Amino acid sequence: MISKKIYVGNLKFTLKEENIRQIFSVYGAIQDLKMIYDRETGNFRGFAFITYGSEEAASDAVKQMNGQEVDGRNLKVTFAEDKRKERQA
Numbered sequence: 001m002i003s004k005k006i007y008v009g010n011l012k013f014t015l016k017e018e019n020i021r022q023i024f025s026v027y028g029a030i031q032d033l034k035m036i037y038d039r040e041t042g043n044f045r046g047f048a049f050i051t052y053g054s055e056e057a058a059s060d061a062v063k064q065m066n067g068q069e070v071d072g073r074n075l076k077v078t079f080a081e082d083k084r085k086e087r088q089a
Contacts (some may be wrong), residue, residue, distance in 0.1 A: 019069060
């Protein structure tokens with residue numbers, strides 16, 4: 001089964017949630033967008049997780065956006081791995 005959740009890395013630290021939604025909603029309806037922030041400083045860490053409504057949308061986003069330049073940075077876009085499941089195994 002292909003994941004509906006993708007990892008988006010190497011994002012510019014100044015990007016806002018609206019910017020990320022605008023870029024990635026082209027591929028399908030975004031159910032959840034989680035930007036990761038540093039616990040101590042509260043600063044955006046440059047990566048996020050996006051959950052789509054369908055596996056097809058997630059797959060399209062990975063295929064089209066991995067390596068694409070956004071604000072001068074080449075994005076790393078992959079299917080997200082569920083670390084919680086791995087720890088339980």
